[in-house]
Amino acid sequence: MTGRDDEVAVIDRVLTTTHVWAVVGCSPDPRRDSHGVAAFLQANGYRVVPVHPGVDEILGEPCYPTLASVPTSVGVEVVDVFRRSSEAGTHVDEAVAVGAKAVWLQLGVVDEAAAGRARAAGLDVVMDRCPRIELPRLRRR
Numbered sequence: 001m002t003g004r005d006d007e008v009a010v011i012d013r014v015l016t017t018t019h020v021w022a023v024v025g026c027s028p029d030p031r032r033d034s035h036g037v038a039a040f041l042q043a044n045g046y047r048v049v050p051v052h053p054g055v056d057e058i059l060g061e062p063c064y065p066t067l068a069s070v071p072t073s074v075g076v077e078v079v080d081v082f083r084r085s086s087e088a089g090t091h092v093d094e095a096v097a098v099g100a101k102a103v104w105l106q107l108g109v110v111d112e113a114a115a116g117r118a119r120a121a122g123l124d125v126v127m128d129r130c131p132r133i134e135l136p137r138l139r140r141r
Helices: 003-015 033-043 084-100 113-119 131-140
Strands: 019-026 047-051 078-083 102-105 124-127
Touching: 003 124, 003 131, 033 047, 033 131, 047 102, 078 084, 084 102, 084 113, 102 113, 113 124
Parallel strands: 019 047, 019 078, 078 102, 102 124
Antiparallel strands: none
């Protein structure tokens, strides 16, 4: 399997085997990409758990100030990071700590060191991609 094939396999696995996505940096503003992607995920059957300090609810779901404050009973499987690359590593480490199965770093969010830590902990890693682009691609294959 080539590197590209492996990357596609990881994307497909994350999109087809997970159902609960914590969206870190999810904005309450519908004009923001993080809000649009969260709404897209929700419309496509995923449970979205918004993570953003100072907000009580986004898209009809309770919003949590930090990933660590999400109750374990919620069962977060994927941590989708809408933060600057310089801040992504903190959230990747939190994803490992809460027992997520995968981390998804959005378009433009790249942190190779954090991705390496997540893979070493057994998590799937998708980096510099967007599920709003990748899910329709998956469905066309």
